[in-house]
Amino acid sequence: MQRILLTVLNLLIPVSFLLPVGAEDRPNILFIAVDDLNDWVGHLGGHPQSKTPNIDRLAGRGVSFTKAYCNAPLCNPSRVSLFSGILPSHSGVYGNGERMRDKIPDTVTLMQYLRGEGGYSVQGGGKLFHGANPYDPDSWDHYNTPRRSRQRGKRDEGLPEDAWAPWGPLDVEDSEMFDVKNVNWAISELKKSHDKPFFLACGFTKPHLPWYVPQKYFDMYPLEDIVLPETLETDRDDLPHWGRKFAIEVHDVSGPRNVATHGEDHDMVTKHGQWHRAVQSYLATISFVDTHVGRLLDALDDSAHSDNTIVVLWGDHGWHLGEKQHWRKHALWDVTTRITLVMAGPESIQKNQLCDRPVSLIDIYPTLLELTGVPQREGLDGQSLAPLLKNPKRLWDRPVIMTYGYKNHAVQTDRWRYIRYNDGGEELYDSKADPNEWENLAPFSKYDPVKAELREFLPTRNIK
Numbered sequence: 001m002q003r004i005l006l007t008v009l010n011l012l013i014p015v016s017f018l019l020p021v022g023a024e025d026r027p028n029i030l031f032i033a034v035d036d037l038n039d040w041v042g043h044l045g046g047h048p049q050s051k052t053p054n055i056d057r058l059a060g061r062g063v064s065f066t067k068a069y070c071n072a073p074l075c076n077p078s079r080v081s082l083f084s085g086i087l088p089s090h091s092g093v094y095g096n097g098e099r100m101r102d103k104i105p106d107t108v109t110l111m112q113y114l115r116g117e118g119g120y121s122v123q124g125g126g127k128l129f130h131g132a133n134p135y136d137p138d139s140w141d142h143y144n145t146p147r148r149s150r151q152r153g154k155r156d157e158g159l160p161e162d163a164w165a166p167w168g169p170l171d172v173e174d175s176e177m178f179d180v181k182n183v184n185w186a187i188s189e190l191k192k193s194h195d196k197p198f199f200l201a202c203g204f205t206k207p208h209l210p211w212y213v214p215q216k217y218f219d220m221y222p223l224e225d226i227v228l229p230e231t232l233e234t235d236r237d238d239l240p241h242w243g244r245k246f247a248i249e250v251h252d253v254s255g256p257r258n259v260a261t262h263g264e265d266h267d268m269v270t271k272h273g274q275w276h277r278a279v280q281s282y283l284a285t286i287s288f289v290d291t292h293v294g295r296l297l298d299a300l301d302d303s304a305h306s307d308n309t310i311v312v313l314w315g316d317h318g319w320h321l322g323e324k325q326h327w328r329k330h331a332l333w334d335v336t337t338r339i340t341l342v343m344a345g346p347e348s349i350q351k352n353q354l355c356d357r358p359v360s361l362i363d364i365y366p367t368l369l370e371l372t373g374v375p376q377r378e379g380l381d382g383q384s385l386a387p388l389l390k391n392p393k394r395l396w397d398r399p400v401i402m403t404y405g406y407k408n409h410a411v412q413t414d415r416w417r418y419i420r421y422n423d424g425g426e427e428l429y430d431s432k433a434d435p436n437e438w439e440n441l442a443p444f445s446k447y448d449p450v451k452a453e454l455r456e457f458l459p460t461r462n463i464k
């Protein structure tokens with residue numbers, strides 16, 4: 001009976017009267033997640049050849065963080081910590097095997113909170129949590145899952161069937177790609193008028209492997225011109241046990257699964273002469289994503305929501321393409337954890353600014369609450385970045401905490417990266433003097449005071 005009454009009331013009363021106080025004035029949020037995007041975008045210069053005019057255009061309308069990091073270097077824990085606002089060491093979600101609701105059953109995700117406390121409609125599509133299904137249905141009013149089709153790109157001629165080379169051009173139109181179908185859905189939502197403020201999340205599954213995108217994106221990067229990342233042949237020699245293990249094995253910390261079943265990725269890539277091809281393919285896949293980010297931005301510009309929408313674009317962790325002779329993610333170095341993070345929108349965000357302060361994805365939840373005027377929520381591990389969005393040069397001495405597996409942590413400050421593994425093994429890098437992290441300073445006693453200071457920031461609570 002109560003439900004019938006409520007339904008009748010809903011029909012009689014304009015939606016705005018049913019929203020929490022102030023909700024009708026709140027900005028919308030267009031939330032763009034990009035899977036496995038490191039800092040290889042034009043304006044960040046992570047790779048000198050990267051062509052991303054649309055992500056650069058977005059950065060021109062807001063603040064882009066040059067030292068933005070994930071809190072865990074793989075999909076599931078990175079996304080769970082962003083959406084729950086809880087660090088991996090406080091949730092126990094470390095790898096792709098743990099489920100958020102098993103570990104932190106009562107958590108209120110960003111989407112749930114915006115919907116309940118903020119009066120938002122929350123919609124998502126594509127890949128937001130790990131997996132392209134509506135993982136955690138409680139988080140969404142609606143979830144879009146386009147149909148997938150199996151597509152395999154063209155491999156180099158003569159490459160043995162067992163060679164690890166999940167990359168190559170596709171002979172299909174963009175419209176057949178999963179991500180494009182999902183962007184089309186998000187565009188259709190942007191074209192509508194909405195009677196509540198909206199949180200619209202569009203999750204790209206690229207540039208995650210496999211790097212299969214239409215030929216035209218490969219044509220943007222001629223193979224013979226490709227520049228490889230800077231590497232040092234002896235780089236691993238000064239790593240402690242766990243650092244070396246993560247560099248070699250590429251395994252998921254939530255289980256014994258070894259992702260690289262073919263031996264070392266780097267050996268495989270170099271043995272078959274695929275290094276340049278792989279770099280080309282990652283760049284091509286990033287440009288594919290960028291093209292369709294551009295369509296989203298155009299659709300927003302052409303819509304009635306253009307003046308009242310915050311745009312957030314983020315990658316979920318970094319990616320190695322041979323640095324430390326390592327590939328993929330699954331480790332605690334700068335390259336494994338560095339991401340693209342751009343926030344743009346209404347007047348509370350500066351325009352065309354780079355911010356050099358270290359920040360991370362855990363800060364997004366409280367930042368969006370502050371920017372939308374939704375009351376802050378107790379118990380979040382992040383801190384609002386709104387002050388940096390107003391003044392990107394202001395002081396910010398809060399370090400970033402990153403975690404890969406139980407009691408393996410990295411601390412990033414403006415100057416240093418300190419890594420400490422569960423067995424006490426350590427790495428210390430001078431981020432200013434040695435941005436490639438080639439020289440591990442941890443064994444030298446003159447750095448003991450620096451290490452002691454950085455150790456203070458390590459999480460003291462570590463959930464198994």
Ligand SMILES: [Ca+2]
Nearest residue numbers: 035036075316
């Ligand atoms: Ca990922």
Ligand SMILES: [Ca+2]
Nearest residue numbers: 235236438439
């Ligand atoms: Ca080294």
